[in-house]
Amino acid sequence: GQNIDQPTEMTATEGAIVQINCTYQTSGFNGLFWYQQHAGEAPTFLSYNVLDGLEEKGRFSSFLSRSKGYSYLLLKELQMKDSASYLCAVRDSNYQLIWGAGTKLIIKP
Amino acid sequence: DTAVSQTPKYLVTQMGNDKSIKCEQNLGHDTMYWYKQDSKKFLKIMFSYNNKELIINETVPNRFSPKSPDKAHLNLHINSLELGDSAVYFCASSQTANYGYTFGSGTRLTVV
Numbered sequence: 001g002q003n004i005d006q007p008t009e010m011t012a013t014e015g016a017i018v019q020i021n022c023t024y025q026t027s028g029f030n031g032l033f034w035y036q037q038h039a040g041e042a043p044t045f046l047s048y049n050v051l052d053g054l055e056e057k058g059r060f061s062s063f064l065s066r067s068k069g070y071s072y073l074l075l076k077e078l079q080m081k082d083s084a085s086y087l088c089a090v091r092d093s094n095y096q097l098i099w100g101a102g103t104k105l106i107i108k109p
Numbered sequence: 110d111t112a113v114s115q116t117p118k119y120l121v122t123q124m125g126n127d128k129s130i131k132c133e134q135n136l137g138h139d140t141m142y143w144y145k146q147d148s149k150k151f152l153k154i155m156f157s158y159n160n161k162e163l164i165i166n167e168t169v170p171n172r173f174s175p176k177s178p179d180k181a182h183l184n185l186h187i188n189s190l191e192l193g194d195s196a197v198y199f200c201a202s203s204q205t206a207n208y209g210y211t212f213g214s215g216t217r218l219t220v221v
Binding site for chain 1 (some may be wrong): 149157209
């Protein structure tokens with residue numbers, strides 16, 4: 001079966017750095033996405049990786065290793081507004097998105 | 110200016126009723142989707158549809174049916190609502206050759 005694993009919840013301090021990991025087992029691979037979802041709101045697109053390596057976008061970076069079936073989202077200079085769920089999703093060989101359950105990130109002052 | 114809009118935002122209804130949720134996108138995307146997000150926050154694909162193909166998640170009961178009057182709209186009809194249908198339903202769209210989905214704001218359905 002297809003599976004996306006990420007931690008259920010993480011806690012970090014304002015101003016710090018946090019890394020959210022995602023491992024996947026899917027039938028084929030056509031890209032990995034990270035989305036942010038604030039409570040009661042829709043998911044919003046953060047990043048996309050299809051090749052191995054690090055993609056940096058401001059305070060957020062996303063890394064992919066296809067051989068290891070692994071990705072992480074790195075958030076720097078954490079702000080209170082970063083408190084949200086972070087969803088990892090993989091597009092499989094049929095171009096369907098397989099979603100993880102999300103990691104709830106709690107930022108403390 | 111809303112890219113993907115769905116209505117209503119909240120829907121409370123009794124078991125056994127039939128209801129519809131509407132979705133419209135003005136992004137010119139080729140493909141639209143319906144997702145269900147349950148209390149455990151899993152996003153589960155229900156349908157994906159473009160002007161060529163409707164893909165149905167086989168686990169979705171046939172009480173759920175998508176209706177697409179045109180490329181910019183994909184409505185969700187639900188017959189004989191059950192308590193277990195209570196969830197947040199998200200509409201989304203994407204460009205086939207592009208990446209990233211744009212989501213609507215969600216419809217919180219509560220069946221009582």
